[in-house]
Amino acid sequence: MTRCSIVPPHVLAALARSDRPGPALVAARTLAIDASLRHERLPAGPRPTIAPPVRQEVAGPQRTIHDARGGEELPGEVVRVEGGPATGDPAADEAHDGLGLTWQLWAQEYGRDSLDGARMPLVATVHYAEQYDNAFWNGEQMVFGDGDGETFGRFTASLDVIGHELAHGVTEHTAGLVYRGQPGALNEHVSDVFGVLVKQRHLDQSADEADWLIGAELLLPAVQGSALRSMAAPGTAYDDPRLGRDPQPAHMDDFVRTSDDNGGVHINSGIPNKAFHLVATTIGGPAWQAPGLIWRDVLLGEISADCDFATFADLTLAAATDRYGRDSAEAAAVADAWRQVGVTPAGEGGAPDPAREQPEPVDGAADAALRLTRTGGVAGLTRTRELTLGELPEPDARAFRSLIEGPQLPRLADEAPPRPDAFCYGLSCERPELDVQVPEAALPQATRRLFERTLRREG
Numbered sequence: 001m002t003r004c005s006i007v008p009p010h011v012l013a014a015l016a017r018s019d020r021p022g023p024a025l026v027a028a029r030t031l032a033i034d035a036s037l038r039h040e041r042l043p044a045g046p047r048p049t050i051a052p053p054v055r056q057e058v059a060g061p062q063r064t065i066h067d068a069r070g071g072e073e074l075p076g077e078v079v080r081v082e083g084g085p086a087t088g089d090p091a092a093d094e095a096h097d098g099l100g101l102t103w104q105l106w107a108q109e110y111g112r113d114s115l116d117g118a119r120m121p122l123v124a125t126v127h128y129a130e131q132y133d134n135a136f137w138n139g140e141q142m143v144f145g146d147g148d149g150e151t152f153g154r155f156t157a158s159l160d161v162i163g164h165e166l167a168h169g170v171t172e173h174t175a176g177l178v179y180r181g182q183p184g185a186l187n188e189h190v191s192d193v194f195g196v197l198v199k200q201r202h203l204d205q206s207a208d209e210a211d212w213l214i215g216a217e218l219l220l221p222a223v224q225g226s227a228l229r230s231m232a233a234p235g236t237a238y239d240d241p242r243l244g245r246d247p248q249p250a251h252m253d254d255f256v257r258t259s260d261d262n263g264g265v266h267i268n269s270g271i272p273n274k275a276f277h278l279v280a281t282t283i284g285g286p287a288w289q290a291p292g293l294i295w296r297d298v299l300l301g302e303i304s305a306d307c308d309f310a311t312f313a314d315l316t317l318a319a320a321t322d323r324y325g326r327d328s329a330e331a332a333a334v335a336d337a338w339r340q341v342g343v344t345p346a347g348e349g350g351a352p353d354p355a356r357e358q359p360e361p362v363d364g365a366a367d368a369a370l371r372l373t374r375t376g377g378v379a380g381l382t383r384t385r386e387l388t389l390g391e392l393p394e395p396d397a398r399a400f401r402s403l404i405e406g407p408q409l410p411r412l413a414d415e416a417p418p419r420p421d422a423f424c425y426g427l428s429c430e431r432p433e434l435d436v437q438v439p440e441a442a443l444p445q446a447t448r449r450l451f452e453r454t455l456r457r458e459g
Contacts, residue, residue, distance in 0.1 A: 008380010
């Protein structure tokens with residue numbers, strides 16, 4: 001299972017480049033921690049399941065909340081169990097409630113008892129690391145940081161973020177969408193969809209009443225933005241000196257081709273996100289009903305791990321037709337939504353994944369000796385530094401020289417799968433030729449620290 005975190009790497013990377021020393025250091029440290037976690041579990045692979053009938057009566061959730069107390073050992077000390085009283089710690093109690101509300105959506109609306117459909121216990125750890133700017137699903141449990149206190153607040157405060165991360169667990173046990181390129185963007189998209197549906201159901205909002213924002217509660221007042229992402233208007237969630245500008249497209253014409261962020265999984269998810277928003281607002285009423293059921297049928301059905309946008313569009317149209325009829329308003333809404341975002345269903349001759357056609361990144365400066373990037377995280381921020389070895393202190397220059405001339409980084413890149421919402425470091429060089437992306441968790445600690453301080457240091 002690839003590790004899934006809510007803050008996209010481009011958000012954290014931009015924050016790490018900012019002129020605010022405190023948040024920049026925290027963001028860089030968060031990226032380093034995330035990279036160190038990515039190799040812990042291999043991808044589970046697709047395991048399609050047939051979900052029980054919708055609204056089938058199932059037992060309640062089995063929740064356990066742990067406290068890492070600022071450390072990085074998981075799961076930490078147990079502070080709340082199922083049926084136990086509130087702790088008085090907002091993070092622990094928000095995590096407990098968020099796990100329960102997410103379980104309710106899947107069980108009561110979609111007939112699925114927990115993430116695996118087989119009563120899987122729901123485990124969460126709060127207060128992970130120091131000022132950790134992320135939340136993630138590691139294949140076994142939820143992990144929440146407290147934020148840096150200036151850019152991001154505690155990550156348990158956002159119900160849709162909790163729903164988003166747990167949806168990665170459902171995807172792991174069903175479609176197993178590969179976390180790269182269009183399949184990876186669909187992995188992120190599915191989590192955004194069911195994350196907002198958890199929140200909208202809890203607030204009893206119709207599609208027209210909902211704000212369609214992801215992570216609105218995470219951004220603190222100093223940030224010029226409303227959320228991490230907007231499903232209603234991709235590309236408009238934030239425009240901030242530290243975080244940069246929301247890079248999400250809303251149409252295939254603006255599809256971003258990049259090697260960062262596992263092929264732009266947090267970026268290009270804006271395209272299917274907008275399609276779902278159009279479906280929901282066209283049908284009207286609660287989005288967790290007809291629109292959510294259609295997407296649920298696809299996720300729990302015969303979907304392949306390498307599914308691209310065109311195939312996914314085809315599957316949603318087929319699901320709408322099977323459930324509501326070929327001439328139904330629901331099927332028409334689905335077909336029209338995909339057309340509006342420039343995606344033609346595969347059965348109608350949809351275009352292949354642009355990322356597969358053009359795997360080489362288009363960004364980067366030709367005259368830069370080295371280009372170091374950090375991408376990933378739930379916010380999807382990218383942090384980049386272009387430099388020459390001569391700019392670095394001699395010990396760091398020697399370390400980089402060893403990395404670009406040796407086999408270690410290419411080997412790690414081949415062996416370690418990316419994890420959803422986790423950080424990833426990229427290093428490219430013209431001579432000797434090198435262009436690798438390595439999950440943070442796969443990097444030795446000394447290399448992580450080298451990359452962290454290099455990104456933090458002014459160029």
